[in-house]
Amino acid sequence: MRNLELPGRSSVMSPNGMAATSHPLSTQVAIDVLKAGGNALDGAIAACAVQCVVEPGSTGIGGDCFALYAPEGKNNVIAYNGSGRAPAAATLEKLAELGVSKLEQTSVHSVIIPGAIDAWAQLNADHGKMPLAELLQPAIDYARNGYPISQRVHFDMTRRKIHLQSDDNLAAIFLKDGDVPGLGSLHKNPGLANALEIIAKKGRKSFYEGELAREMVETLQAKGGLHTLQDFAEAKGTYESTITTEFRGNIIHECPPQGQGIIALLMLNMMRDVDVDPDMLGADRIHWELETCRRGYAARSKYLADPAQVDVAVEEMLSQAYANQLRDDIDPAIARHPEDALNLKPHNDTVYISVVDKDRNACSFINTVFDTFGTGITTPNSSIVFTNRGQGFVLEAGHPNCIAPRKRPLHTIIPGMVEKDGRIIMSFGVMGGEYQAMGHLQFLTRVFDYGLDVQAAMDAPRFMVNPFTGNVEIEGPVPDAVVEELKSRGHTISRPEKPIGGSQAIAIDWDNGVLTGGSDPRKDGCAIGY
Numbered sequence: 001m002r003n004l005e006l007p008g009r010s011s012v013m014s015p016n017g018m019a020a021t022s023h024p025l026s027t028q029v030a031i032d033v034l035k036a037g038g039n040a041l042d043g044a045i046a047a048c049a050v051q052c053v054v055e056p057g058s059t060g061i062g063g064d065c066f067a068l069y070a071p072e073g074k075n076n077v078i079a080y081n082g083s084g085r086a087p088a089a090a091t092l093e094k095l096a097e098l099g100v101s102k103l104e105q106t107s108v109h110s111v112i113i114p115g116a117i118d119a120w121a122q123l124n125a126d127h128g129k130m131p132l133a134e135l136l137q138p139a140i141d142y143a144r145n146g147y148p149i150s151q152r153v154h155f156d157m158t159r160r161k162i163h164l165q166s167d168d169n170l171a172a173i174f175l176k177d178g179d180v181p182g183l184g185s186l187h188k189n190p191g192l193a194n195a196l197e198i199i200a201k202k203g204r205k206s207f208y209e210g211e212l213a214r215e216m217v218e219t220l221q222a223k224g225g226l227h228t229l230q231d232f233a234e235a236k237g238t239y240e241s242t243i244t245t246e247f248r249g250n251i252i253h254e255c256p257p258q259g260q261g262i263i264a265l266l267m268l269n270m271m272r273d274v275d276v277d278p279d280m281l282g283a284d285r286i287h288w289e290l291e292t293c294r295r296g297y298a299a300r301s302k303y304l305a306d307p308a309q310v311d312v313a314v315e316e317m318l319s320q321a322y323a324n325q326l327r328d329d330i331d332p333a334i335a336r337h338p339e340d341a342l343n344l345k346p347h348n349d350t351v352y353i354s355v356v357d358k359d360r361n362a363c364s365f366i367n368t369v370f371d372t373f374g375t376g377i378t379t380p381n382s383s384i385v386f387t388n389r390g391q392g393f394v395l396e397a398g399h400p401n402c403i404a405p406r407k408r409p410l411h412t413i414i415p416g417m418v419e420k421d422g423r424i425i426m427s428f429g430v431m432g433g434e435y436q437a438m439g440h441l442q443f444l445t446r447v448f449d450y451g452l453d454v455q456a457a458m459d460a461p462r463f464m465v466n467p468f469t470g471n472v473e474i475e476g477p478v479p480d481a482v483v484e485e486l487k488s489r490g491h492t493i494s495r496p497e498k499p500i501g502g503s504q505a506i507a508i509d510w511d512n513g514v515l516t517g518g519s520d521p522r523k524d525g526c527a528i529g530y
Contacts, residue, residue: 002456011455011516014529017357018515019043020504022058022431022523025147026050029138030355031528038130040355041069044365045120045128049139051351053192054147056174056373056385057156058431059351061195061207062216063369063387064112065119066255068242068415069127070424073360073508077417077424078127079255082119082237084112085406086390089226092397092404098224103391103403106166106376108225110390112409113235114207114216116367121204122237133200140200143193146186150524154183156349159498160372169219169378170385191383198382208232212382219379220386234406244419245269245318248448251419254440258306258401261414262317264440267296269323271441276449281461281478283485287332289445290465290472290491293438295326295338297467300437302342305400306408312400335490337470349373350413350436352429354506356515362508364415364427371433412436418444425508428454431523432501438464439501454505455518462500475500 002008012018017040019030029050030043038046044067052060065082095109103110124132149157157164157180164174173189174180181187198206206212213232220227242253245265252268254261270292277285305312316322329341350368368387375388392409394401401410412433418426426447430439439462446457463474473496474483483493499522506517506527517527 008459009455009521011453011518012527012529013514013516015513016530018506018517018527018529019047019353019355020506020517020519020525020527021047021051021353022351022502022504022520022525023051023054023150024524024526025054025142027526027528030353031530033130033135034357035530036130039128039359040357040361040363041123042128042130042135043355043357044353044363045124045132046135046138047353047355048351048365048367049136049196050142051367053139053143053189055153055351057153057160058349058372059367060369060374060385061117062114062374062384063116063367064114064389064411064413065116065367066259066413066415067119067123068253068255068364068417069123070362070417071127073362073424075419075422075424077242077253079240079242080119080123080237081240081255082115083408083411084115084235084387084389085408086112086393086403087226087228087231088405090403090405092395092402094226095395095403101395103393103395105371105388105391108220108223108375108377110375110388111220111225111227111377111386112390113227113231114387115235115237117199117204117207118235118237136196136200140193140196143189143196146188149181149183149185149187151183152524154180156372157181163373163376166376167378169380170373170376173378173383189383191381195382195384208235212384215379215382216384219377223377243314243318247272247444249420250448252444253417253419254414256307257304257312257314258408259411259414260300260304260437261416262304262314263296263300263437264414266299266317266323267292267437267441268444269318269320270296270327271445272323274327280446280450281482283482284332286463286478286482286486287335287489288330289442290463291330291335292441293465294470295329295341296437297465298338298342299326301467303400304410309404309407310400333489350431350433352415352431352502352504354427354429354504354517356427356506356508360508362417362424362427364417364429366413366415366429368413414440416440423510426505428503428505430501430503434467435464435501439503443503453518454507454516458503458505458518458520464500473500
């Protein structure tokens with residue numbers, strides 16, 4: 001139990017249904033849907049649509065979506081990959097011909113075909129109880145009539161003010177007289193309201209084959225994009241089987257590659273036999289987690305790609321033998337690159353939403369435009385901001401994750417679920433781009449190794465190794481003496497420019513019939529139950 005004399009928030013408990021999101025308006029809409037007879041998936045979709053309006057830097061209908069859904073909380077978890085693909089014309093040779101040597105955030109070549117609307121429509125049709133048109137109404141209302149700019153949204157807008165100026169259509173929506181909307185001011189997005197209304201009235205087809213598709217293609221082609229109407233018409237997400245590992249007597253479910261859920265499972269396997277240091281924020285424990293992170297992400301960069309186009313050694317990467325190989329390479333006193341230990345043996349800004357309903361249907365749902373406000377490229381009439389997820393590709397011939405026609409890039413967003421005794425006992429997720437796999441490791445170890453409740457586990461300080469530079473970011477609450485000790489072991493450390501990630505979780509107590517939820521203090525959101 002937390003110290004009630006200190007600032008903070010308690011876990012939320014309720015007997016019926018619960019939602020946890022990174023924005024209070026989104027959480028409330030999910031609860032409204034549950035009370036109106038919708039199920040957990042309906043609530044998640046409605047909440048996500050609202051977040052596309054009220055958290056526009058973090059997510060949008062021009063991005064991607066992944067979901068895990070457990071009907072009645074059973075362990076036959078449904079996974080949906082609603083991530084987009086590169087255009088059919090996007091070859092390494094074509095990009096070289098165009099002089100593209102690097103995929104930049106604002107480049108039109110970083111735009112993949114958005115997969116979120118397909119995911120919403122397909123999941124709703126197959127597993128929802130309320131019509132999609134009804135679920136989109138709260139988002140339409142907030143977009144047309146206005147929503148207040150909240151603290152974290154204002155923070156993100158202010159940080160990315162220059163990026164908001166990168167596209168005239170984007171600037172017209174989110175800047176007034178060259179500045180971001182004031183904290184608490186009412187902001188409207190009528191173009192997005194119109195787009196959502198078209199989808200509500202005409203369905204998925206309007207986005208991928210109708211008037212919205214035509215506007216998106218025209219916008220992208222005007223900037224030199226290789227995207228075509230055929231690319232949009234052929235866009236389709238996929239149902240997939242989850243991948244799992246055992247950790248502390250629980251089964252952890254993740255979406256399979258090309259998402260980095262496999263890296264979260266690999267790192268959990270690496271930590272399985274590491275002694276649980278009594279000091280969760282001591283130098284020894286943090287060193288182990290950082291070196292685990294260093295090796296997990298190095299494996300990600302080397303092997304993770306779209307399994308529809310390349311062979312991804314999933315079984316080998318999830319084997320305890322490979323986890324032990326990486327763990328045994330860790331020196332408890334010195335930080336160092338894993339180097340040859342990575343080799344497999346020859347045997348060959350985002351929003352996260354958790355909703356559980358009265359029938360214990362559980363939904364773990366995540367939606368993104370990748371970086372804050374994605375590429376910035378925005379349609380002029382419908383205000384659709386495009387993802388820059390194509391930056392997940394590499395431009396290196398022969399690399400598993402090299403860009404190719406209709407290929408999905410390496411993806412960072414990963415919803416999660418925890419199973420015990422054949423039933424789901426937790427729906428959880430972590431936001432924060434590259435941090436997410438490390439975030440799953442930290443959240444789960446804090447719950448299952450250190451006995452923290454879901455809120456306390458996400459309140460605790462975070463740290464990770466930047467997978468591109470090898471440098472370490474550690475949040476301020478970690479004591480300076482610990483930071484200095486880690487530096488002496490060879491870690492290059494800095495404080496992060498912004499809070500590391502965000503998270504939500506809902507735990508299910510089947511014996512007592514109680515739901516317990518938490519929402520990350522690094523965001524504006526909350527958990528609400530009834």
